[in-house]
Amino acid sequence: GEVKKIAVIAGDGIGPEVVAEAEKVLKRTEELFGYRFETEHALFGGIAIDQKGTPLPQETLDVCQRADAVLLGAVGGPQWDNNPKELRPETGLLGIRKALGLFSNLRPAVVFDCLKDASTLKPEVLEGTDLMVVRELTGGIYFGEKFRRDTEHGQEAVDTCAYNVKEVERIVTQAFEIAQKRRKKLASVDKANVLETSRLWREVVNGIAPKYPDVELEHVLVDNCAMQLLRRPSSFDVIVTENMFGDILSDEAAMLTGSIGMLSSASLGEGSFGLYEPVHGSAPDIAGQNLANPIATILSVALMFRMTFGYADAADAIESAVAEVLNAGHRTSDIAVDKSQAIGTKEMGDLIVAAI
Amino acid sequence: GEVKKIAVIAGDGIGPEVVAEAEKVLKRTEELFGYRFETEHALFGGIAIDQKGTPLPQETLDVCQRADAVLLGAVGGPQWDNNPKELRPETGLLGIRKALGLFSNLRPAVVFDCLKDASTLKPEVLEGTDLMVVRELTGGIYFGEKFRRDTEHGQEAVDTCAYNVKEVERIVTQAFEIAQKRRKKLASVDKANVLETSRLWREVVNGIAPKYPDVELEHVLVDNCAMQLLRRPSSFDVIVTENMFGDILSDEAAMLTGSIGMLSSASLGEGSFGLYEPVHGSAPDIAGQNLANPIATILSVALMFRMTFGYADAADAIESAVAEVLNAGHRTSDIAVDKSQAIGTKEMGDLIVAAI
Numbered sequence: 001g002e003v004k005k006i007a008v009i010a011g012d013g014i015g016p017e018v019v020a021e022a023e024k025v026l027k028r029t030e031e032l033f034g035y036r037f038e039t040e041h042a043l044f045g046g047i048a049i050d051q052k053g054t055p056l057p058q059e060t061l062d063v064c065q066r067a068d069a070v071l072l073g074a075v076g077g078p079q080w081d082n083n084p085k086e087l088r089p090e091t092g093l094l095g096i097r098k099a100l101g102l103f104s105n106l107r108p109a110v111v112f113d114c115l116k117d118a119s120t121l122k123p124e125v126l127e128g129t130d131l132m133v134v135r136e137l138t139g140g141i142y143f144g145e146k147f148r149r150d151t152e153h154g155q156e157a158v159d160t161c162a163y164n165v166k167e168v169e170r171i172v173t174q175a176f177e178i179a180q181k182r183r184k185k186l187a188s189v190d191k192a193n194v195l196e197t198s199r200l201w202r203e204v205v206n207g208i209a210p211k212y213p214d215v216e217l218e219h220v221l222v223d224n225c226a227m228q229l230l231r232r233p234s235s236f237d238v239i240v241t242e243n244m245f246g247d248i249l250s251d252e253a254a255m256l257t258g259s260i261g262m263l264s265s266a267s268l269g270e271g272s273f274g275l276y277e278p279v280h281g282s283a284p285d286i287a288g289q290n291l292a293n294p295i296a297t298i299l300s301v302a303l304m305f306r307m308t309f310g311y312a313d314a315a316d317a318i319e320s321a322v323a324e325v326l327n328a329g330h331r332t333s334d335i336a337v338d339k340s341q342a343i344g345t346k347e348m349g350d351l352i353v354a355a356i
Numbered sequence: 357g358e359v360k361k362i363a364v365i366a367g368d369g370i371g372p373e374v375v376a377e378a379e380k381v382l383k384r385t386e387e388l389f390g391y392r393f394e395t396e397h398a399l400f401g402g403i404a405i406d407q408k409g410t411p412l413p414q415e416t417l418d419v420c421q422r423a424d425a426v427l428l429g430a431v432g433g434p435q436w437d438n439n440p441k442e443l444r445p446e447t448g449l450l451g452i453r454k455a456l457g458l459f460s461n462l463r464p465a466v467v468f469d470c471l472k473d474a475s476t477l478k479p480e481v482l483e484g485t486d487l488m489v490v491r492e493l494t495g496g497i498y499f500g501e502k503f504r505r506d507t508e509h510g511q512e513a514v515d516t517c518a519y520n521v522k523e524v525e526r527i528v529t530q531a532f533e534i535a536q537k538r539r540k541k542l543a544s545v546d547k548a549n550v551l552e553t554s555r556l557w558r559e560v561v562n563g564i565a566p567k568y569p570d571v572e573l574e575h576v577l578v579d580n581c582a583m584q585l586l587r588r589p590s591s592f593d594v595i596v597t598e599n600m601f602g603d604i605l606s607d608e609a610a611m612l613t614g615s616i617g618m619l620s621s622a623s624l625g626e627g628s629f630g631l632y633e634p635v636h637g638s639a640p641d642i643a644g645q646n647l648a649n650p651i652a653t654i655l656s657v658a659l660m661f662r663m664t665f666g667y668a669d670a671a672d673a674i675e676s677a678v679a680e681v682l683n684a685g686h687r688t689s690d691i692a693v694d695k696s697q698a699i700g701t702k703e704m705g706d707l708i709v710a711a712i
């Protein structure tokens with residue numbers, strides 16, 4: 001078969017450790033399924049600031065642009081938190097999204113059986129929760145004009161939130177497509193009673209809806225959605241929303257599953273290109289100690305296989321292997337009830353590789 | 357004593373019913389404590405649209421401006437949802453906030469003992485939760501310039517989010533003052549890794565913090581706050597944030613207490629003037645059926661007594677009366693476990709009046 005090129009960005013904190021386990025999984029699927037991958041490593045985030053003087057070096061963008069998909073560990077850490085804006089890991093994150101045209105961020109929030117009790121929600125409320133937040137990722141207030149000016153009331157800071165019809169159309173269309181392949185329910189979240197961008201958003205959604213008559217659409221105001229996620233999480237299927245609301249709601253949704261350490265995400269552009277990464281952060285406090293849980297990153301590989309490469313067999317195999325290892329009772333310390341029985345990052349990776 | 361003027365805005369849906377019970381409470385405290393109130397009713401929201409052609413008639417503003425405080429029931433309903441912007445109840449809400457200079461919205465989120473089980477959170481997680489969201493209410497993206505323009509990608513909508521130093525200073529100072537009178541913890545919520553307004557916000561907070569050395573300050577990113585509210589609600593004391601984030605987080609916080617039908621709120625301006633209202637909405641589905649729970653509105657009166665009038669004795673008496681009636685097992689149907697035993701709006705109001 002064709003060789004698929006994967007740009008591998010380990011990043012900061014626990015990033016390198018979890019990515020190393022995901023690479024073992026890549027290798028193992030090559031052996032078992034005959035797929036062929038070529039990985040190319042690149043510097044990004046804090047480590048790129050330290051070594052190259054910028055969070056997103058041009059070489060890194062080049063590596064990504066030559067690749068069919070990107071696997072990202074995690075970026076950031078306290079040592080860069082007080083840097084000027086252009087020397088902060090987040091600036092690299094926003095830059096890579098824009099440069100690669102990753103307009104859509106898919107954040108599945110599912111409950112892992114073995115982690116049901118880890119949620120702060122009552123198990124009966126959580127029962128059956130399996131939702132996907134589709135977040136617009138390259139528009140809105142994140143990328144609008146920002147500036148300061150002097151006023152009679154001291155300095156004033158300004159952020160601009162803008163959306164055009166095309167930007168809304170492509171993300172909303174994608175959300176309808178995803179909903180159609182799932183439980184056929186779409187909640188479009190906005191603040192149409194206050195924001196002009198939300199009113200445009202809602203108009204576009206209503207314009208597209210007739211093309212998907214089998215998908216049940218509801219419009220939910222963002223404040224109400226923050227509540228309903230808590231009250232009836234299992235009633236949601238796909239939630240589509242703009243960048244800033246998506247940032248907040250996808251994190252809320254992930255946390256309520258109790259499984260945040262196990263969740264993967266995809267950021268997609270036009271075509272099949274995608275960037276895949278765990279939802280959890282760089283966890284600098286446990287970095288380099290073989291304590292991190294590599295499962296979210298390994299599941300990000302499965303998501304890559306499914307969404308970018310169409311390798312459903314290998315994706316299934318990886319997901320089953322993860323389930324098997326968990327069912328056998330193996331836990332890294334973040335998800336272990338009895339921490340003294342916890343295994344390390346490498347051991348978890350090895351067990352999953354062996355189970356594929 | 358001096359006569360206090362209260363503007364009473366019943367509004368739409370269940371508004372008139374719950375406000376009627378709160379007025380009984382006002383009357384009873386006059387008799388018992390010797391305070392004197394003069395109430396003046398005004399039209400606002402949907403009913404004002406229907407009767408006066410605008411959600412916020414000038415007479416209503418005049419009534420509020422002559423008053424020492426405003427008691428508001430609830431506004432809105434499906435019959436006005438598709439109106440043009442200037443004929444929508446929300447437009448009145450934004451208008452009254454701006455016209456009365458109500459820059460601060462206080463949203464206490466507490467767990468009522470009798471409602472502990474109503475929350476979707478586990479009781480042990482909720483234990484001890486008692487927080488206050490201080491939301492900036494007259495700035496940010498709610499009130500910035502909004503417009504549409506044509507682009508090569510179809511129409512574009514734009515919202516502008518702006519904050520100046522003075523606006524941030526006054527709300528943050530108030531939040532520090534409130535924290536000082538509570539458990540001395542303040543979480544300032546922003547998105548300083550992305551937004552210029554948040555960076556200004558954080559600078560102002562850090563500039564004020566040294567004046568309150570006894571208040572423990574943390575900066576929390578808004579996405580992380582949405583998660584932490586779920587993970588460790590009881591660890592928060594006061595949360596201060598800008599308008600849009602406050603809209604989302606205050607509703608999330610209210611919902612996680614399970615007590616949303618019982619929560620009151622205050623919107624304050626300079627000086628002691630304030631507008632008081634229940635957190636719940638106009639619930640058009642149960643309007644006019646003597647089914648609504650008047651407790652949140654009655655507790656809004658207690659909040660008014662405490663914050664605007666300094667009548668702590670009467671505020672205490674009202675709050676104790678509510679607790680007593682609940683402890684005796686009386687419930688409106690929204691909070692009743694056995695709905696067949698539920699009492700009506702009027703009966704609940706009468707019991708509380710009798711218990712003061």
Ligand SMILES: CC(C)[C@H](C(=O)O)[C@@H](O)C(=O)O
Binds near residue numbers: 093
């Ligand atoms: C780090 C930050 C800029 C980023 C965002 O807000 O998009 C993060 O919170 C995320 O969700 O990926």
Ligand SMILES: CC(C)[C@H](C(=O)O)[C@@H](O)C(=O)O
Binds near residue numbers: 449
């Ligand atoms: C109705 C709406 C404009 C309003 C707001 O967003 O401020 C409401 O959600 C609130 O919180 O009072």
